[in-house]
Amino acid sequence: MKDLLNKKILFIICGGISAYKSLETIRIFKKHNAQIKTILTKNAKEFVTPLSVTSLSKGKVYDDLFSLENEAEMDHISLSRWADVIIIAPATANTISKLSQGSSDDLASTVTLASNKQVFLAPAMNVRMWEHKSTQINLKKLKSYGYKIIGPEIGDMACGEYGEGKMSEPLVIYKEIQNFLFDKIKNNNFKALVTAGPTNEYIDPVRFITNKSSGRQGYEIAKSLHKRGFDTTLISGPTNLKVDENIKLIKVETAEEMFKATQKSLPTDIAIFAAAVADFKLRDKQKEKIKKIENLTLNLEKNIDILNYVSNHNSMRPKIVVGFAAETSNLEKNAAEKLKNKNCDWIIANNVSKDESGFNAEHNEIKIFYKNKKMKTENISLRKKSEISEEIVDRIVAQIN
Numbered sequence: 001m002k003d004l005l006n007k008k009i010l011f012i013i014c015g016g017i018s019a020y021k022s023l024e025t026i027r028i029f030k031k032h033n034a035q036i037k038t039i040l041t042k043n044a045k046e047f048v049t050p051l052s053v054t055s056l057s058k059g060k061v062y063d064d065l066f067s068l069e070n071e072a073e074m075d076h077i078s079l080s081r082w083a084d085v086i087i088i089a090p091a092t093a094n095t096i097s098k099l100s101q102g103s104s105d106d107l108a109s110t111v112t113l114a115s116n117k118q119v120f121l122a123p124a125m126n127v128r129m130w131e132h133k134s135t136q137i138n139l140k141k142l143k144s145y146g147y148k149i150i151g152p153e154i155g156d157m158a159c160g161e162y163g164e165g166k167m168s169e170p171l172v173i174y175k176e177i178q179n180f181l182f183d184k185i186k187n188n189n190f191k192a193l194v195t196a197g198p199t200n201e202y203i204d205p206v207r208f209i210t211n212k213s214s215g216r217q218g219y220e221i222a223k224s225l226h227k228r229g230f231d232t233t234l235i236s237g238p239t240n241l242k243v244d245e246n247i248k249l250i251k252v253e254t255a256e257e258m259f260k261a262t263q264k265s266l267p268t269d270i271a272i273f274a275a276a277v278a279d280f281k282l283r284d285k286q287k288e289k290i291k292k293i294e295n296l297t298l299n300l301e302k303n304i305d306i307l308n309y310v311s312n313h314n315s316m317r318p319k320i321v322v323g324f325a326a327e328t329s330n331l332e333k334n335a336a337e338k339l340k341n342k343n344c345d346w347i348i349a350n351n352v353s354k355d356e357s358g359f360n361a362e363h364n365e366i367k368i369f370y371k372n373k374k375m376k377t378e379n380i381s382l383r384k385k386s387e388i389s390e391e392i393v394d395r396i397v398a399q400i401n
């Protein structure tokens with residue numbers, strides 16, 4: 001098994017009978033040389049003691065949000081920054097509910113809310129609590145925020161019932177985290193480029209042609225790539241969105257600027273073109289504001305196709321080139337044509353004729369068309385753009401490694 005030397009793991013143990021399994025989980029991480037700090041919730045201390053946790057982890061155990069001693073040594077924000085990854089195991093129904101509401105009334109929830117790292121949850125609860133609609137809705141919310149869920153498993157429960165709700169075994173939890181951390185290290189060797197948002201094509205100094213793209217889908221893809229360790233550059237048309245400062249953000253306005261920024265960002269290993277680049281620009285942009293006249297004819301010419309340029313670049317073609325296809329009809333046919341004509345490895349088609357998905361929506365629904373895979377297409381049903389991005393990046397990671 002690979003070693004976790006220098007990897008910093010923050011364990012959060014909540015109050016449930018499975019808390020005893022967390023001790024074994026900590027033991028496995030320690031055996032593989034991880035550095036461990038632990039937070040015990042108030043209820044967790046009814047099941048395991050700080051002394052047993054610190055003896056196994058050889059690291060500090062925190063339990064109080066308002067401890068003077070802890071704040072002086074490492075405050076709750078530093079604690080969330082210290083960790084490479086946060087594992088909440090067992091994650092009780094109560095903690096899941098609190099996190100989904102953004103609650104921060106104890107050290108565990110405050111550190112999790114303040115974290116900019118990957119958070120894993122290993123839920124454990126009675127089968128009825130697990131199946132309850134409120135728990136499932138809360139989990140769906142957390143997944144859409146980027147939390148990863150490990151388990152639970154089906155089996156006999158401490159309460160005597162049988163069903164889904166048992167915390168995953170310590171080794172399963174260890175393997176998930178190990179894979180995540182090592183993928184991250186491997187992905188660190190790869191550069192990724194994402195385009196996002198609309199472009200503005202000026203008619204005169206104050207007017208331009210644009211489209212409804214909010215940039216959200218491209219930004220979420222860049223965030224997912226960055227979270228998974230890729231050295232990520234995001235070339236963005238005009239949007240109001242923000243990204244982590246570790247993502248290299250290049251702001252542009254016109255297709256021509258987006259093209260130049262893309263050229264400068266080559267070579268890259270992965271290129272994902274989520275921008276809605278204007279297909280046309282003005283042939284003769286006016287230097288002065290155009291006066292009100294009876295009829296105005298705009299003379300348009302084709303913009304350079306950035307995706308086409310990159311995917312046909314002989315010496316600097318990325319290993320994986322992914323284009324998007326925004327379609328209002330004949331999605332299958334048009335996407336298949338774009339896959340071929342634009343020389344992409346994948347085309348991600350989205351139907352942009354619906355209000356609830358595509359342009360300027362919170363959600364998206366996609367169909368991926370692959371050039372060289374046995375499976376020629378794959379549908380990913382309607383979900384938040386952040387979740388769609390995770391699905392896309394899961395597939396990128398699988399292919400690049």
Ligand code: PMT
Pocket residue numbers: 195196197212213214215216217218255273274275276277278279303304305306307308322323324325326327338350352358359360361385
């Ligand atoms: O930004 P959001 O509001 O989140 O919406 C997301 C989205 C709907 C814009 C996104 O999911 C999407 O579909 N982006 C591509 C939109 C588009 O312009 O599709 P297209 O079928 O016209 O272009 C095909 C591909 O060629 C795209 O990858 C596009 O980025 C690329 N292209 C197109 C023209 C051009 N001059 N240069 C390009 O690189």
